[in-house]
Amino acid sequence: MTGGKFWKRIKRSRQLHWIILLPMAFIVFFNFVPMPGIALAWKRYIATKGIYGSPSVGWDNFKALFSYPMFWPAFWNTLSIACLKLAIGFPVPILTALLLNEVGSKAFKKTAQTLMYLPYFLSWVVLGGIIMSLFSLDGGINSLLQAVGFPPVFWLGKAGWFIFMLVFTEIWKNFGYGTIIYLAALTGIDKNLYEAAAIDGAGRWKQTLHITVPGVLPIAALMGILNLGTVLNAGFEQIFILNNALVAERATIIDTLVYDVTFADRNYGMATAMNLFKSVISFALILSGWFLANRYSDYRVF
Amino acid sequence: MARKISKGRIAFQIVNYALLGALALSCFLPVVHMLAVSLSDKIYAEPKLVGLIPKGFTLGAYRTLFAGRTFSHALLVSVIRTLAGTAANVVLTVLLAYPLSKNSREFPFRAVYMTLCLIVMVFNAGLVPNYLFLNGLGLFDTVWVLILPGAAPVFSAVLMMNFMRALPKDIEEAAMIDGAGYFRMLAAVVAPLSLPSIATVSLFAFVGHWNSWFDGLLYNRSMDHYPLQTYLQVVLTARAPSNIDSAATQVGQNLKAAQIFIAMVPLLLVYPFAQRFFVTGITMGSVKG
Known part of the structure; x- marks a missing residue:
């Protein structure tokens, strides 16, 4: 290609560059300009000197981080809570979609589906408020339990129950949304397949097993792969709101620890180091997820 | 195509409707409960005696x-x-x-x-x-x-x-x-x-x-x-x-x-x-x- 042609192309696309200028300006200014601030991970922050004037401390922040008593517990809490949520949460929307698909009544199906994704739209603040009210020691759930003769449960104050609540409420918030995705995939399955199978004598169960399940499998696999990038996201907003002193040891995750180290300890250097540690691992995982998705399905991010 | 519906199928449908209905309600009833509490009088709301219907109906909370x-x-x-x-x-x-x-x-x-x-x-x-x-x-x-x-x-x-x-x-x-x-x-x-x-x-x-x-x-x-x-x-x-x-x-x-x-x-x-x-x-x- 000659230089002249290239300039002609640039000239012809001039307006496209003008169009993208404003959004790109926002993206660069608010995302890339603060990025060199990551240098704080190798500095001791002094407010009067600013980020770039503060003295360097080499790898001290990282050394301090790895010997910080709460760091490794928080790291393992993050991994275990996130993996529990992914593992238990993954099949729920698939099963719900399969069950909804068996419902004959259109009105019931539509109503149930609409109600199910209501929590998805509510913030963790609102849901946290509802959960704290219903699951407190004297809350509605315990009243129901006592009415049928069970002892009350300290849902949000016992570490084991607390983890259960984290997993349970996360799934409860999101399963309706996932169900929509899988239902969309189910409606895409060719109806002729079912008729052909019925003629061949396949019952409902066989049809589900051999037509419906393979029909949603590609999307399920894609969702699973893309979840890879989230194994260090245990759910900051949820845990930040529901966390309390009684369960903190088991419920503190990297993200909440970063917040505490920043605003309680005011140790900006170590907080930045911790954030960076997490970002680098997450970054690698997200890229692997995209790579796998690209490779094994027709999913394309860009 | 008229087909005989098996007993198993009927049982499945009953369980299926009940299960999905319960799931759907679990997403919706907490909202109703919150609305009911917000419309209830303090003397019922504070000891958490309100279920899905307001007790001692009042708009006081909203007014406050x-x-x-x-x-x-x-x-x-x-x-x-x-x-x-x-x-x-x-x-x-x-x-x-x-x-x-x-x-x-x-x-x-x-x-x-x-x-x-x-x-x-x-x-x-x-x-x-x-x-x-x-x-x-x-x-x-x-x-x-x-x-x-x-x-x-x-x-x-x-x-x-x-x-x-x-x-x-x-x-x-x-x-x-x-x-x-x-x-x-x-x-x-x-x-x-x-x-x-x-x-x-x-x-x-x-x-x-x-x-x-x-x-x-x-x-x-x-x-x-x-x-x-x-x-x-x-x-x-x-x-x-x-x-x-x-x-x-x-x-x-x-x-x-x-x-x-x-x-x-x-x-x-x-x-x-x-x-x-x-x-x-x-x-x-x-x-x-």
Whole structure:
């Protein structure tokens, strides 16, 4: 290609560059300009000197981080809570979609589906408020339990129950949304397949097993792969709101620890180091997820 | 085709309806419960005696809320940030998505722009650098800090880009031959055709802005500038930052419930319409055929 042609192309696309200028300006200014601030991970922050004037401390922040008593517990809490949520949460929307698909009544199906994704739209603040009210020691759930003769449960104050609540409420918030995705995939399955199978004598169960399940499998696999990038996201907003002193040891995750180290300890250097540690691992995982998705399905991010 | 329905099938259907019904109710009844508590008299609400129907019906909680300045002001901040923020998000998403929907032959340097967008999707500076950066700009304690940093949502733009790519090419080519430039093309042809995608993105933006609370907590020094969700978070968790009067968090059950319910209202209004948009939003993004 000659230089002249290239300039002609640039000239012809001039307006496209003008169009993208404003959004790109926002993206660069608010995302890339603060990025060199990551240098704080190798500095001791002094407010009067600013980020770039503060003295360097080499790898001290990282050394301090790895010997910080709460760091490794928080790291393992993050991994275990996130993996529990992914593992238990993954099949729920698939099963719900399969069950909804068996419902004959259109009105019931539509109503149930609409109600199910209501929590998805509510913030963790609102849901946290509802959960704290219903699951407190004297809350509605315990009243129901006592009415049928069970002892009350300290849902949000016992570490084991607390983890259960984290997993349970996360799934409860999101399963309706996932169900929509899988239902969309189910409606895409060719109806002729079912008729052909019925003629061949396949019952409902066989049809589900051999037509419906393979029909949603590609999307399920894609969702699973893309979840890879989230194994260090245990759910900051949820845990930040529901966390309390009684369960903190088991419920503190990297993200909440970063917040505490920043605003309680005011140790900006170590907080930045911790954030960076997490970002680098997450970054690698997200890229692997995209790579796998690209490779094994027709999913394309860009 | 008339077919005998087996006993097993009937049993399955009964269990299936019951199970799905219970799941659906579990998502809905807590909202009814909150509404009931908010409309109940203190003497029933405080010992948590209210189920799904208000006891000792009163609008007192709502009256108290709107009599005080703090709550109304937080509500106002939320309304402003949601309207302005959604508008900014939608405009910038369209402006970002349209050029990116062109291939690199037609749009040289597309790869550069796209790479910048992808970096933003997977990596950010982190809590402290962002905090210090926005503080340095003097944006703290203003509504701008809730709108500007996330004004150009990259993820939404990628969704919309995929939608625009799938539009029939010949309409644009016809307009091109008539001498229309890209500005005209976007305004007169592509944007109107992309309305379903614009609706999806608006919905994402609306819900995102209304529900957002952590930015309000980080970037405000005083409670006076909190949006509703941030204010509510402080009230509900009773973990007010040290610089904030903890008396604000000492409120009764019915008052809490009323605040939770008001924070839900805009979402309850939009969400029944959401499903259609969400399906298009999702299918155009990830499940491209």
